[in-house]
Amino acid sequence: MNVATRPEKLQAKDYASDQEVRWCPGCGDYAIVRAMQVTMAELQADPAKTVFISGIGCAARFPYYMATYGFHTIHGRAAAIATGTKIANPELDVWVISGDGDALSIGGNHLLHVLRRNVNLQYILFNNEIYGLTKGQYSPTSRTGTKSPSTPAGSVDNPVSPTLFALGCGARFVARGVDTNQKHLPEVFKRAQAHIGASFVEVFQNCIVYNDGVYDYFTEKDAVPDNQILCEHGKPLLYGKDKKKGLRVKPGAFEIESVTVGENGITEGDILVHDETSKMLATMLCSMQPPALPMAIGVIYCNPAPTYEDGLHAQIAEAKAAAPKPSLNALLRRGPTWTIE
Amino acid sequence: MEGSATVASKSAREEVEDVVVRFAGDSGDGVQITGGQFTLTTALAGNDLATFPDFPAEIRAPTGTTFGVSSFQIHFGSREIRTAGDQPDVLVAFNPAALTVHLKDLNKGALIIADSGAFTDRNLKKAGFTTNPLEDGSLDAYRLVSIDITKATLESVKPFGLSQKEAVRCKNMWALGLVYWLYDRDRKPTNDWLAGRFAKRPEIANSNIAAVNAGHSYGETTELSGEQSYSVLPAKIKAGLYRTVTGIEGLAYGLVQGAQSAELNMTFAGYPITPASSLLHTLSRLKAFDVVTFQAEDEIAACCVALGASYAGNLGVTASSGPGVALKMEAIGLALAVELPLIIVNVQRAGPSTGLPTKTEQSDLYQSVYGRNADSPLVVVAANSPSDCFYTAIEAVRLATKYMTPVILLADGYMANASEPWAIPDVDTLPKFPVAFRTDPDGFHPFLRDDKTLARVWAKPGTDGLEHRIGGIEKNYNSGDISYEADNHQKMTDVRKAKIDGIANDIPDQTVEIGKESGELVVVGWGSTFGPISRAVTRMRAAGKDVSHVHLRHIWPMPKNLGPLLKNYKKVLVPEMNTGQLITVLRDKFLVPAVGLNKVSGQPFKISEIEDGINGQLGQ
Numbered sequence: 001m002n003v004a005t006r007p008e009k010l011q012a013k014d015y016a017s018d019q020e021v022r023w024c025p026g027c028g029d030y031a032i033v034r035a036m037q038v039t040m041a042e043l044q045a046d047p048a049k050t051v052f053i054s055g056i057g058c059a060a061r062f063p064y065y066m067a068t069y070g071f072h073t074i075h076g077r078a079a080a081i082a083t084g085t086k087i088a089n090p091e092l093d094v095w096v097i098s099g100d101g102d103a104l105s106i107g108g109n110h111l112l113h114v115l116r117r118n119v120n121l122q123y124i125l126f127n128n129e130i131y132g133l134t135k136g137q138y139s140p141t142s143r144t145g146t147k148s149p150s151t152p153a154g155s156v157d158n159p160v161s162p163t164l165f166a167l168g169c170g171a172r173f174v175a176r177g178v179d180t181n182q183k184h185l186p187e188v189f190k191r192a193q194a195h196i197g198a199s200f201v202e203v204f205q206n207c208i209v210y211n212d213g214v215y216d217y218f219t220e221k222d223a224v225p226d227n228q229i230l231c232e233h234g235k236p237l238l239y240g241k242d243k244k245k246g247l248r249v250k251p252g253a254f255e256i257e258s259v260t261v262g263e264n265g266i267t268e269g270d271i272l273v274h275d276e277t278s279k280m281l282a283t284m285l286c287s288m289q290p291p292a293l294p295m296a297i298g299v300i301y302c303n304p305a306p307t308y309e310d311g312l313h314a315q316i317a318e319a320k321a322a323a324p325k326p327s328l329n330a331l332l333r334r335g336p337t338w339t340i341e
Numbered sequence: 342m343e344g345s346a347t348v349a350s351k352s353a354r355e356e357v358e359d360v361v362v363r364f365a366g367d368s369g370d371g372v373q374i375t376g377g378q379f380t381l382t383t384a385l386a387g388n389d390l391a392t393f394p395d396f397p398a399e400i401r402a403p404t405g406t407t408f409g410v411s412s413f414q415i416h417f418g419s420r421e422i423r424t425a426g427d428q429p430d431v432l433v434a435f436n437p438a439a440l441t442v443h444l445k446d447l448n449k450g451a452l453i454i455a456d457s458g459a460f461t462d463r464n465l466k467k468a469g470f471t472t473n474p475l476e477d478g479s480l481d482a483y484r485l486v487s488i489d490i491t492k493a494t495l496e497s498v499k500p501f502g503l504s505q506k507e508a509v510r511c512k513n514m515w516a517l518g519l520v521y522w523l524y525d526r527d528r529k530p531t532n533d534w535l536a537g538r539f540a541k542r543p544e545i546a547n548s549n550i551a552a553v554n555a556g557h558s559y560g561e562t563t564e565l566s567g568e569q570s571y572s573v574l575p576a577k578i579k580a581g582l583y584r585t586v587t588g589i590e591g592l593a594y595g596l597v598q599g600a601q602s603a604e605l606n607m608t609f610a611g612y613p614i615t616p617a618s619s620l621l622h623t624l625s626r627l628k629a630f631d632v633v634t635f636q637a638e639d640e641i642a643a644c645c646v647a648l649g650a651s652y653a654g655n656l657g658v659t660a661s662s663g664p665g666v667a668l669k670m671e672a673i674g675l676a677l678a679v680e681l682p683l684i685i686v687n688v689q690r691a692g693p694s695t696g697l698p699t700k701t702e703q704s705d706l707y708q709s710v711y712g713r714n715a716d717s718p719l720v721v722v723a724a725n726s727p728s729d730c731f732y733t734a735i736e737a738v739r740l741a742t743k744y745m746t747p748v749i750l751l752a753d754g755y756m757a758n759a760s761e762p763w764a765i766p767d768v769d770t771l772p773k774f775p776v777a778f779r780t781d782p783d784g785f786h787p788f789l790r791d792d793k794t795l796a797r798v799w800a801k802p803g804t805d806g807l808e809h810r811i812g813g814i815e816k817n818y819n820s821g822d823i824s825y826e827a828d829n830h831q832k833m834t835d836v837r838k839a840k841i842d843g844i845a846n847d848i849p850d851q852t853v854e855i856g857k858e859s860g861e862l863v864v865v866g867w868g869s870t871f872g873p874i875s876r877a878v879t880r881m882r883a884a885g886k887d888v889s890h891v892h893l894r895h896i897w898p899m900p901k902n903l904g905p906l907l908k909n910y911k912k913v914l915v916p917e918m919n920t921g922q923l924i925t926v927l928r929d930k931f932l933v934p935a936v937g938l939n940k941v942s943g944q945p946f947k948i949s950e951i952e953d954g955i956n957g958q959l960g961q
């Protein structure tokens with residue numbers, strides 16, 4: 001099961017473990033693991049230094065399928081375990097894999113804190129708006145009215161927006177991808193990996209068994225042009241079949257509106273240019289919902305800040321510089337002592 | 342009674358073998374600092390000693406209230422001291438509330454030093470007195486010394502120009518000076534400490550020093566209105582270099598030493614909870630020893646961070662108290678399922694739920710041994726005193742790393758805060774047990790086991806060629822891959838149990854602390870009941886009783902000779918600060934007819950209570 005000799009250049013398949021994949025046929029998770037293997041190959045990531053840590057759920061089976069280090073832990077706690085791994089060995093490239101229930105229900109507290117602390121790791125949330133592994137109960141991201149075994153008459157509570165939650169927690173990198181968008185997803189993963197600090201990525205993932213088609217309204221081939229917008233730093237926020245639709249700040253209001261270039265005197269100059277360092281803009285982009293406004297995809301926010309483990313290890317380095325050869329014997333003898341003859 | 346001084350003639354200092362002094366006042370009165378200073382001075386005088394700091398649950402309860410009373414008891418002597426003492430010989434009461442709360446613990450004839458300046462109408466009323474006990478004769482059965490300490494203190498610090506509030510704060514030092522006179526203690530260590538502590542505010546340092554000196558000379562010149570003064574000679578204890586140590590310090594230094602012996606860096610993660618927080622505070626200052634400390638968002642996270650660190654090849658340690666340990670249990674289950682080392686320190690406190698957070702108990706033994714879902718064996722060890730915390734922590738690290746298992750290390754609120762003299766070890770002479778990480782890819786799988794210990798290999802991320810996946814799902818015995826196979830689960834469950842059971846072969850045989858290897862009665866204890874049991878057994882044996890003392894460090898697994906040993910005695914008495922937990926395990930494992938002696942008042946056992954229990958068993 002372990003590669004003793006490694007080929008010169010690793011291919012995507014070299015990052016796939018020998019384990020039999022156990023997701024339902026047609027599950028969006030296949031596409032995500034595939035995109036990750038492609039990402040790894042493009043990065044030529046060192047499998048020995050790469051660690052996938054997951055909680056519990058369908059999504060959380062992910063580490064078993066990667067030929068790197070992997071730790072399948074307990075429900076909701078992967079962020080905390082990954083924090084321990086990262087602070088113990090900052091050299092490791094740590095990825096957390098989580099589902100919407102895992103991340104935002106039982107593990108909401110840990111997600112909040114890993115983002116707030118800005119631990120340098122990648123947190124990938126597979127959002128299928130359902131509890132897959134436990135057979136289809138509604139989740140904290142399920143839309144109001146979702147019918148499920150535990151809500152036969154439809155859910156009555158409000159869903160949480162993962163990206164808005166992340167921004168609220170102080171995340172410095174927030175991005176979105178779609179499971180089936182194999183060209184784009186590795187780009188998002190690569191950006192997340194390159195970002196120093198906690199990177200939060202929401203992947204819209206289709207659960208073919210319990211929640212099939214929840215994202216069709218913006219991921220179906222025909223729906224994509226008018227219902228998705230790809231955010232690219234420094235580029236105008238244009239979308240639509242011929243990229244004539246665009247976003248601008250609605251005059252006289254603190255809102256974003258969709259306009260068409262060439263109509264009503266709108267020119268490209270009126271269109272907002274994506275600034276991924278603007279939290280205000282990121283918050284607005286994450287709030288957009290089709291059909292009125294397109295679903296924002298790509299790197300929505302990226303604004304690096306010092307990481308937790310750098311601060312932590314700087315303090316340790318400082319303490320060690322002040323006491324280069326600390327001796328427990330000396331420590332025990334510091335302060336008042338006395339001798340009994 | 343343990344700790345009763347005898348009062349004789351008044352002229353020269355009278356020599357006494359041991360004394361119990363208790364300081365009590367508002368939590369803002371500096372009672373704990375006073376006790377700490379008295380402890381230091383007494384230790385430096387060469388006495389043996391034990392202390393019992395007792396805190397209110399509220400940080401700063403309204404002044405003058407009974408529930409806001411904080412106290413510090415010290416028992417010191419020229420002989421071996423094992424407990425903080427049953428009854429105080431001296432009570433220093435800084436206000437009426439302190440007097441009401443503690444009066445019931447005093448023997449008739451005990452000395453009460455009361456600050457009459459604090460016995461105002463308001464304070465008397467708050468403490469429930471209708472008349473002033475210092476004046477109404479209700480304390481006639483005691484030797485009452487009523488002094489306006491507040492006024493005397495203000496007088497003594499006048500030259501230094503403090504505010505009224507700051508000046509009154511010095512009264513604890515005035516009282517300390519007086520007690521120093523009473524027991525012929527050197528003032529210098531305290532005065533030096535004050536000078537250092539308030540180096541940036543010399544007027545405060547000088548005021549406090551003046552207060553110590555004024556209290557002392559008050560005793561000297563007035564001879565406390567005819568009160569006897571005493572001397573307590575140095576104790577005849579083992580030669581060596583000594584310091585005082587609290588249980589928290591013992592744990593912190595022991596964990597650091599354990600990590601060094603294992604040649605690992607330590608990651609310690611905790612979430613604040615009384616009385617375990619001070620371990621986080623103490624270790625946070627030891628960064629130079631390659632200790633990473635982490636304040637997590639909750640206990641679950643703390644345990645997970647520690648486990649994640651162990652996964653990465655560090656020594657992962659977490660600490661909490663009962664309610665917090667309850668939250669950690671699922672992660673502890675993961676640790677034992679993936680077979681990674683992890684230390685979980687439980688500084689036990691009283692009661693279910695929040696209970697009595699600042700009071701002590703040893704009622705988490707069931708939680709430690711049995712408190713997880715499924716068949717989840719792990720190692721449980723228990724420290725028995727502040728200094729023993731050091732050695733027990735090292736043992737916890739040794740077992741965790743050698744056997745790739747979580748270890749629960751039990752301490753309690755009493756030993757955590759209490760201090761005792763400690764013959765400082767030369768840590769260079771302590772055994773080393775360096776961890777050998779797996780690096781060889783040849784024939785590797787993550788659940789390869791050592792034939793003898795049954796421990797799995799420890800292969801940390803970052804190691805070339807050992808990439809592998811682990812997790813909570815059952816693993817194939819022969820490959821470590823996930824497996825849902827029935828026979829395999831049986832085999833894995835069996836091997837997890839066999840591994841922990843086998844540790845019995847790698848721990849010292851149970852010894853008899855005091856007494857013989859057989860006889861009429863054995864008193865079996867664990868944890869901080871060590872002091873009162875050993876003192877009670879010593880005294881009963883001196884009185885000719887056939888009773889021995891056995892004290893367990895290894896709660897799970899137990900030493901392999903324990904069963905046969907206990908069967909050598911006709912009777913087994915098990916004192917515990919719970920309703921009977923160790924006793925269940927002993928009866929279950931060895932079918933011995935053990936009898937419990939149980940106390941759950943949030944207070945440690947008195948020696949007399951253990952003696953009564955022994956007498957009960959021996960038919961007297």
Ligand SMILES: Cc1ncc(C[n+]2csc(CCOP(=O)(O)OP(=O)(O)O)c2C)c(N)n1
Nearest residue numbers: 056057058059075099100101102131132133
């Ligand atoms: C402590 C605990 N509680 C409950 C469960 C059961 N459980 C397993 S996965 C899961 C929800 C998974 O949903 P999600 O995180 O969205 O992942 P998905 O399966 O949809 O990928 C639950 C409730 C568990 N394993 N552990």
Ligand code: SF4
Nearest residue numbers: 024027058132207208
């Ligand atoms: S239940 Fe849904 S999420 Fe889980 S494997 Fe099947 S399709 Fe995928």
Ligand SMILES: [Mg+2]
Nearest residue numbers: 099100130132
């Ligand atoms: Mg889900």
